[in-house]
Amino acid sequence: MNLSYWWWKILGVLLFTYVLTRGLLTPLKPGIEDVSPNRAQAGKSLSLNIIGYNTNYTKGKNTVYIKNIDSFYITSQAVQVIDDQRLNAQFSIPLFLPTKQSLSQFSIIVSSNFDGTSIIPSKLILHQDSINQEQAQLLWLSSKPNFTIINKYHFPYRNILYETIRNTFFHVSLWFAMFALLAASVFNSIQFLRKNDLNYDFKANAQVRTGILFGILGLLTGSLWAKYTWGSWWTNDIKLNMAALSMLIYMSYLIIRAGIEDLDKRARISASYNVFALVAIIPLIFILPRLMDSLHPGNGGNPAFGSEDMDNALRLVFYPAVISFILLGFWIADLVFRIQVLENKTEDPNNY
């Protein structure tokens, strides 16, 4: 076996296997799925029911905290464990809240010496009849409690994403691979225009076709994700629609190729169109969504790949996923290219 020829294909398969196993089998960090009730009155006692996700409440000692945005805490008076996923915490809410408003949002934190610390942000709304911040600061803890930190390898828990966070490895990586393939196809189109060698045209065509396949898979995985997190298979989100439109641009590339019989003419015109097409999709996918509001991270002011979206545990699988999809994409494109060359030889043996 010639390793210098095969190494990148082997690497692609190995990385893809790693992404599949590690990406699908690593559990999510324990989190809080829901709390009830989510409204309470200051100065009264509160019995809070907590539903956990991937938690093991029976296996550890649990403490529950209520926290406001300025980091003032109160600790639960008693915690009753119902099962691994359910807790009941008793609180005595002080008469005054450490805020200037009568209504304020609070987060719930569960610290367990088995699962570590989990939080559900801004889930509880507390109401106070009168405001006295000085008094409130005496009644609430101003120093951060000692939360238990457990260093296990977990993917982050996000309330609307749950297990679909794993789709990052497929959905985003497919787009990266698509762009790599399209960029390579433009390179080959330019090479064809410079050297007039039909092999470059076949390569560009194979890469565009594989790029379109990856783009459609990116749209499908995105649509699936949208249904789970946003509640609809398709939304008016700018990035989603611009991505679909960019696929249309490349569909036109295929139509152009299908419309021309003459090999050289087809190659020249489609190569020219291909260069134009990539230039057209850059503003569609990278610039327009940044000018408008979008649900996607990295657009409309949202951070992309920030610590809120991606932690180091995800990065450890995400980057190999991007590399593996790019390598697999080029492998598929290489196979398509070879099929085209063979087809061309069969049709007209004088071409080679």
Next chain:
Amino acid sequence: MNELLALWRRDLLNEWRNFYQLGGLLAFLSGVCYLIYFFGGKIDLQEWSLLYWLTYLFLSFFIGARVYEDDHTKYRFFFHQLVHPQNLFLSKLIYVFCFLLLINLISLFLFTLFIPVIHVDWMNWMILCLILNIGMSNLICFSSLLNTNIQNSTLFLTILILPLSFPLLGVAYSASIGILEGQSIVSNISKFQLILGIDLITFALAIVLLPQLLRN
């Protein structure tokens, strides 16, 4: 320069001689505006802007279908002996640019007449049209040239122009809403710069790729 001017004048003369085509275009535009007025009722700024650019897009298909209609079929060899193909392309570019600008002016007049919105800053609107038309005329001419090399059908031209023009029209639509809402040109400057950037890139690409398209 003289060659360019002569070609441009020839296109203008040709247009004048086939005035019925321009008349058809104006009739279409007036008809669309009247239909929107009649059936649309009171529409908001976003709908107004969307309809304006959609009408513009349909008219650009119509213009695109005629750019190389004769010059690349009937008179091809004749022209290629007389003028450089690049000059022919540039003259078409200037001609389409002027034609699109005229369409913009007439559309704006008819739209404001039939479907009055709160306020249209004509100056800002025309600056937007001016920079948009640089890129659009370039795309139309380039797509039209591609089309004559393929099958020379309007359907093909539509397939070529529609997706490629969307980045330009998308930004123009977004900027036009800002103008209709009374924003100053400064607040839309990033969108204008983006359109100019796309104009520049598409123009450079067209000039670079043109010799490849005309090689045979």
